[in-house]
Amino acid sequence: MLAALREQVRGPVLVPGDEAYDAERNGFQTAWRHRPAVAVGATGAADVQAAVAYAAALALPVAVQATGHGLSVPADGGLLIGTRRMTGVTVDPGARTAWIEAGARWDQVLRATTPYGLAPLNGSAPHTGAVGYTLGGGLGLLARAYGYAADHVRALDVVTPDGRLRHVTADSEPDLFWALRGGRDNFGVVTGMRVGLVPVDRLYGGGLFFPADQAVDVLEAFRSWTATVPETMTASVGMIPFPDVPGVPEPMRGRHITHVRIAHLGDAAEGERLVAPLRAAGTPLRDTIAELPYAEGGSIYGDPAQPHGYSGSNLLLRDLDDRAVRTVHELAGPGAPVPCVVDLRHLGGALARTPGVPNAVGYRDARFILRVLSPLTGAGLDAVRAAHRRVFDAMEPWSAGGRSLNFIYGDGTADQVREAYEPADHRRLAELKAGYDPANLFRLNHNIPPAEATASLRRG
Ligand SMILES: Cc1cc2nc3c(=O)[nH]c(=O)nc-3n(C[C@H](O)[C@H](O)[C@H](O)COP(=O)(O)OP(=O)(O)OC[C@H]3O[C@@H](n4cnc5c(N)ncnc54)[C@H](O)[C@@H]3O)c2cc1C
Incomplete structure (x- = not known):
């Protein structure tokens, strides 16, 4: 059967021991790695269809990987479909839309859209995959002005577990x-999506970096400041223990930094006026806030671009x-x-409004999201999980x-994944899962198990 799959698929079909196997399975997250029985490097929808049909015939669970930034359950013995060869992006400037293939990263999308003065609703890191990000909601630089990226999806091509390619x-x-817009990879492999673009080419944005002894003042100033800003302002505050290693710029190197990030849709004069209370919250070691092209928005967070191991979660507040x-x-x-x-x-602003065509992204009345993440170098996973649990329990x-x-x-954990959906939405997703994926072929993910009763009803 493997020989037949190799015949059918244009991209590589690899098994453990093949020279290119490691390159195909590895991604940005290094603490967990896929170890599939078969890895298919898809070049298009037909390859994805062949791979899904092969997995279904052998009852092999399926995992999907574009970049590996959001790896959840590693494929251990299942079938991995890699999409990083599928990077096409086609812009329709008149309609203000883009067709984005499964493996395109945000930097590739930005290169295609920004020459037209148009922007997608990408997140902090240009190196994440556009489709995986959008299917999981997609909380971007312009989130309060325009809502979740999932709210702007117009169409999706998806290969469902029955091997059909559906528009x-x-x-x-x-x-x-x-279901797909929020349910992510529980219903199949999305081979491409059409998204609406927004007319944005410049931002007032960047960061303020404060020393650790000013952290509480800055956090408190940020909290009260958020009640005063318009929807054109999307901002966050972080605390980051910068390692003392070459490559980390001074004055952050080796210091615990409180980092305010600003993305404002408007001119510099208005932006400066809005940001003034935060600049006055302490004495920044560094201030990078200025007008910048939207295409350079990745500099606002400056997320690390090197693959590494990390564990983390979040709580909507x-x-x-x-x-x-x-x-x-x-x-x-x-x-x-x-x-x-x-x-x-x-959060808030446009994030709080249900989009014209509702989706499975919930908890829109949350006003903040608290994320905590730890690198898995030094501290072990158990210690990291215990520390994070203490934070989230205390924030309950x-x-x-x-x-x-x-x-x-x-x-x-299964509880965390269930909590990513409002209870009624989770029930609806589980029922739809029972219809589209009764055998739970797509379970190497943040899984929504099929509703059993419905599944047996439909099967019977
Ligand atoms: C440094 C960093 C910064 C981030 N910043 C943001 C941010 O600002 N806002 C935000 O909302 N998120 C952010 N994220 C989270 C990120 O959006 C998710 O991890 C997202 O799932 C990554 O998608 P990916 O395709 O790059 O990763 P992958 O690990 O390749 O995929 C992640 C998940 O998406 C699924 N998936 C990928 N492609 C497809 C497809 N074609 N069809 C079906 N399922 C698919 C995979 O099965 C997997 O479960 C960030 C993550 C990192 C590591």
Whole structure:
């Protein structure tokens, strides 16, 4: 059967021991790695269809990987479909849309759209995959102005577990269209998506870097400042223990830094006026906020671009007060038992509004998201998990009840994945999963198990 698959697929079909096997399975996350029985490097939808049909025939569970930034459950003995060869991006400037193939990274999308003065709703890191990010919600640089990236999807091509390639829109398959935008890889492999673009070519953005002894003042100033800003302002504050290694720029190298990130849609004069209270919250060691082309928005967060091992999760918060801010600082700041990278993002604005065509992204009334992540160098996974649990347990009084799927890194627990959806949405997703994937072929992921009763009803 493997020989037949090799005949059918234009890209490589690799098994353990093949020379190119490691290059095919490895990705950005290095703490977990896929070890599939078969790895297929897909070059297009036909390759994906052949791979899914092969996996279904052998009852091999399927995993999908574009970049590996969001690896959850590693394929151990299953079939891995790699999409990184599928990088086409076609822009329709008149319609303000782009067709984005499964493996395109945001930097590749930005290169195609920004010459037209148009922007996708990409996130902080240009090296993440556009499709995986969008299917998980997609909380971007312009989130408060335009909502989730998933809200701007117009059409999806997807190979479902039955091997069919479907063109899915709000009209053609409304349930599947709803489920894919938030349900991510539970319903098949998306081979391409059409997304709406927004007319943005410049931003007022960048970062303020404060020393550790000003962290509490800055966090508190940020919290109260968020109540005053318009939707054109999307901002966050982080705490980062920068390692003392070559490549980390001074003055951050080896220091615990409180990092305010700003992305404002508007001119520099208005941006300066809005940011003034944050600049005055302490004495920044570095201030990089200025007008910049949207294509350079990746510099605002400056996420590390080198593959590494990390574990982390998040909690959506209905609100924050000074006690909450102090709790985060105490448990995840400079005194944390393991090095923690904290990211507290301001939500609301357009994120709070249900899009014209609703999707499975929930908890829209959350006002903040708290993310905590730790590199898995030095500290072991158990210690990291225990430290993160302490933070999230302590923040429970401020919880909005849910989490963001995109920011559950590593093999998140079943409870965490369930909490990424509102209860009624999770039930609807499980029922749809029972219809589209009754055998749970797509289970090497943040899994939504098929609703059993419905599954047996439909099977019977
Ligand atoms: C440094 C960094 C910065 C980030 N910044 C942001 C941010 O600002 N906002 C935000 O919302 N998220 C952010 N994320 C999270 C990121 O969006 C998710 O991890 C996303 O899933 C990554 O997608 P990927 O394709 O790059 O990764 P992969 O690990 O290749 O894929 C991640 C998941 O998406 C699924 N998937 C990928 N392609 C497809 C497909 N074609 N069809 C079906 N399923 C697919 C995979 O099965 C997998 O479960 C960040 C992550 C990192 C590591």
